[in-house]
Amino acid sequence: MTVLDARALNRATLARQLLLEPSDLAPREAVAHLCGLQAQEPQEPFTGLWSRLRSFDPAELSGLLTGGQVVRTHLMRRTIHLLTADDLLAWRSRHDAMLRQRVIGVYRGELGEVDLDELAAAGREVLADGEPRSMGELARAVSDRWPGVSVRALGEVLLGALIPAVQLPPRGLWRQRGGARYLTVSSWLGREIDGRSADDEAGKQLVRRYLAAFGPAATADIRAWSGLAGLPGAVKSLRGELVSFRDERGRELLDLPDAPRPDPNTPAPVRFLPAFDNAVLGYDDRSRIIDQENRGLSVAGDRVVLVDGRVAGTWYVAERTLIVTALHGLSRSARTAVREHGSALVAFLTGGESDRVRVVT
Structure with a gap:
């Protein structure tokens, strides 16, 4: 059986993740290809798509959210993901048991005497009026029936596991802020989840x-x-x-037999990844893209920069300046590439030209 070393796996991952060369896919098709983008930080998917698509207009992704073609919802690993509506409808039932297990595991002590089906029915009854609600608002609306359970537990169980629901805009729109308010999937999309999933x-x-x-x-x-x-x-x-x-x-x-597995020597450009990007988090063994000693960075929510296809530093923007903290020494050519690509990133994030990029070692 052919052995694939870390570099071969790295180049395959970059190709599949649209990070080896810019993709001409439209935002919706890119979200579908990537099986969704992790999105508990609402603005991060915009950087994720900017890093992958040749010509990305963030207004187009915002339009997909307001139009219901893509949605924000709890799914993989019980984290908030940005998914196409079609994938949510097709995949949600397959995740139901996992979602319940993970939420109940956190609140087992409080939920011991709670009939979860009864709780779900009560939550659906409240949401049936079509008014968006936060987790806290929904939980408080049913809390008199379960006085021994905290509002936090009721809200997370209802909207994180029992009731398929989506977070509504303006949360998740480009450069907009908004609290997490929910409607059921069927109310927002006008379609039902496929029970065969x-x-x-x-x-x-x-x-x-x-x-x-x-x-x-x-x-x-x-x-x-x-x-x-x-x-x-x-x-x-x-x-x-x-x-x-x-x-x-x-x-x-x-x-898959015909999936791309590029030559391990294929050049890999500098790429800036958002917090919690699945290119790093989507594996049990992440050594193809990040060194073991740095594995915790992605879990902690650090934004990372790829140099030669591997995590080589972290980044953030402050006062229109991109600060890159290198994890190890970078060659002169790598620093130049980081600065050039970083300037474009700052312009994208701030809406204005900037060449202020600092690389700290």
């Missing part, structure tokens, strides 16, 4: 889509990205149409 056919689609955007990958990587239990039934059913490799640790890696 709980079966293995939907699981097979998830595996195919994950490999197209993240492969080659191990089943542990699929589990780390989705929060699901590795989708073993789906993987077993798909084996006849997949190809296999090994990584340097000896793990089996699965992939």
Whole structure:
């Protein structure tokens, strides 16, 4: 079985994640290809798409949100993701059990005597009037029936697990602020969730889509990205149409036969990634893109910069100046590339030209 080293996996990841060269995809198609973008920080997906698309207009993504073509919702790993409406409808039922398990695990002590079906019904009854509500507002509306449960627990269980719901604009719109207010998926989209998404056919689609955007990958990587239990039934059913490799640790890696696996020596441009980008978080073994000693950066929400395809520093913008903190020494050519691409990033984020980029070592 062919062994793929970290550099080969890195270049495959960059190609699948639209980071090896700018993509001509439209924003909606890019969100779909990437299986969604992690989005608990509302403005981060804009940087994620700017880093990937040749000509990205943030107003177009805002329009997709207000028009209901893309949505903000709890899904993979019970984190907020920006997804196409079609993918949410197709995938939500497959994630129901995981969402319940993760929320209940946090509030098990408070929820011991709560009938979750009864709680869900009460929450749906409140939301049936079509008025958007925050988690706290919804929780307080039903709290008299469960006086021993905190408002926080009721809200997170209702909108993080029991009731498929979306966060409404203006939250998540370009350069706008707004609290998290929710409507049910069916109220906002005018369509119902596909109940068949709980079966293995939907699981097979998830595996195919994950490999197209993240492969080659191990089943542990699929589990780390989705929060699901590795989708073993789906993987077993798909084996006849997949190809296999090994990584340097000896793990089996699965992939789509015709998916891009570029030459490991393919040049990789500087790329600036937003907080919690799935190009880093979407794996159990992240060594293809980040050194083990720096693994915690992405979990902590640091924005990272890729040099030669790997995490080489963190970045933030303050007073129209981009501050890049290198994790190790950078060559002169790498510093030049960071400054050039960084200037374009500052212009995008601030709406004006700026060449103020500081690289700190």
